[in-house]
Amino acid sequence: MVQIKIVKAPVPDYANGVNPVLTLTENEQSYTVYVGKKNASGEFEKPSVDERIDLFQKLGRTCRQSNFKEFELPEEFCLRATLAFAQGFYAPRLDNRDAKSFTVPEAVKEDFARVNGHMNFLRDLINEHAETLTPEKLAEKAVARLQESAASVGKEQALTVNVTKFEQLLERGFVGTYTVGRGSQNKPCLVEVDYNPSGNPEEPVVAALVGKGITYDTGGYSLKPSDAMSTMRSDMGGAALMTTSLALAIASGLNKRVKLFLSCAENMVSSNAFRVGDVISYPNGVTAAVDNTDAEGRLVLADSLILASSANNGRRPEVILDAATLTGAAKVAVGTDYHSLLSFDDQLVAKVFSAAEQTRELFWRLPLAEFHRSQITSPYATISNTGSVTQSAGASTAAAFLSYFVEDYQKGWLHIDASSTFNRRGGPNLAFGATGRGLQTLARFLVEL
Incomplete structure (x- = not known):
């Protein structure tokens, strides 16, 4: 020793x-x-x-x-x-x-086991190879972790889970997840989790969490080069982060009702894959032109954001948070040491920064304004899944796309472009791979709601 x-x-x-x-x-x-x-x-x-x-x-x-x-x-x-x-x-x-x-040390053993156990789960999940972590397997592992955390505080019955698999996605209107995932033999699914510790079905939902669960991203027909594709097993980092944040919050005594939605798929190339030029019609009336199949994350998130917008017994919850490894533009802006925050709601951003100050995790706010919503126009649809102006702010226009699927998007909604999820170069502080950053901040934010 x-x-x-x-x-x-x-x-x-x-x-x-x-x-x-x-x-x-x-x-x-x-x-x-x-x-x-x-x-x-x-x-x-x-x-x-x-x-x-x-x-x-x-x-x-x-x-x-x-x-x-x-x-x-x-x-x-x-x-x-x-x-x-x-x-x-x-x-x-x-x-x-x-x-x-x-x-x-004995004095911190219990708290350490709780937090570090969730941190290791998050990092292990993101580091797992896509050969074994298919969309349905991601859903299975996410649910199992949440059940384990709920059981640790005697709240097994507080958790309700529904997983919509490939055959039922269109029936329920989850057209983005279906479209992106249909080209893979590992079929897509959408996970809905309701954590309601009160047991009262009329209990208000204070927060809805949304995560992007792309378990592998080739870019589709807008194919990525090999170097960019080599780490794309980590493209489900948003789903992993949101799942584990809720799990840690539950294990830390969360006493409010929170829902979680995960859009899980693989973005592959095949004769059945979606194409550049396709138009997706969402149930909220928004149509989206596919001008780049490698901008697939926002297409699947749209399904979950529509669900989140009515998650409070048919109404909008007070808070909607989504997390996704959405854009390379965010990494260009802040590197991989920070997660990027984009929101119209200054007070909500301040609350996340307050939680981050306590955990010493790094977040940086990027701009999101009304005019960004006019920079994703299409002659064929309501919006395009890429920027429509020269030198558009990629992280901002991606968030602007998501805003079309959030009811009352100017209040109580925050998007996390999870630019610090994965470290492709090992360094003096952390090994190669998943970082675990953001977990403690988001769990603390939820507990303090």
């Missing part, structure tokens, strides 16, 4: 003559972590909260890459530090992960 030791002092002068926030000195029994640095005057300076989180995540990553098999964290590690270490320690390969373990 290797012990982690914390020293609240600057790095000793003998450590290569530098004073970074993180330095490890290693022997056969322990790692010593110097939590401190010297400022320009040579005085001791305590790291900021964000620096400490970064430090402990780097520590976990370093420990993962070492040859030691077991680690013991010091008792002074708080929950946040322990979670940071654990997420740095995480490995996407199960055969690598099982060989190593660490012991956490």
Whole structure:
């Protein structure tokens, strides 16, 4: 058992003559972590909260890459530090992960197990290969996790689930999910979950969550190049994030009624796949021209957003949140360290930022204005699934498309372009693959509703 030791002092002068926030000195029994640095005057300076989180995540990553098999964290590690270490320690390969373990401080053991367990589920789900994680399998795993979380707090009966499979999608008007998914042998489905801890069927629904569950995205006939396609098993990250956020909120004591809708499909090329130039007619009266089959996420989300808009016993819930790995434009704007927020509702954005401030997860607001709704015009339909002006703001026009399927879209609706879901390059803090970012923020947001 290797012990982690914390020293609240600057790095000793003998450590290569530098004073970074993180330095490890290693022997056969322990790692010593110097939590401190010297400022320009040579005085001791305590790291900021964000620096400490970064430090402990780097520590976990370093420990993962070492040859030691077991680690013991010091008792002074708080929950946040322990979670940071654990997420740095995480490995996407199960055969690598099982060989190593660490012991956490007794004081945070229960809370750590709850949060870290959901975090690992989220990352494992996004990292799973599309060969095994088909649309129906995604639905199955999402429901199973929610049932497990509800059972952990004695609320098994509070969960009601309905999964509409391929044959019934058109009957129920879920035309976007049907159209995008019909070209694959792994057929699409739409998941509806109602978490109602009161047991009262007339209980108001305070929030409806919507997630994009594209388990693999070739781009369809607007085919992606191989490099862009190689990580597209993660295109269901929005569905995974929303599912796990609700699951963690339930396990953390959520006492309000919340519904969840997941549009699950594969976007493949076949003789039965949808085509550029097709027009989809949605049951709310909106028609959408398909000008790019690789802009499929908004087409499937439309079904779930229509459902969400009447999820409160036929009326609109107070809050509608959707999450999707929707655009490359969001990644160009903010990189992959931030999730992007787009909304007409300043107060709702402020509430999400408030939750993010407490969890230290990174979100950035991108613009969404009325004029963006006029930048997706089509001569053949109400709207196009791509921008219709030169150099349009891709993340903003994608959100504008979604607004056509949200009742009273200017109030109580927020779209998350989940640009920080997946890290295609491993780094000093996190391994390659799913990041788990956003989970703690959204779960806290739900609990605090």
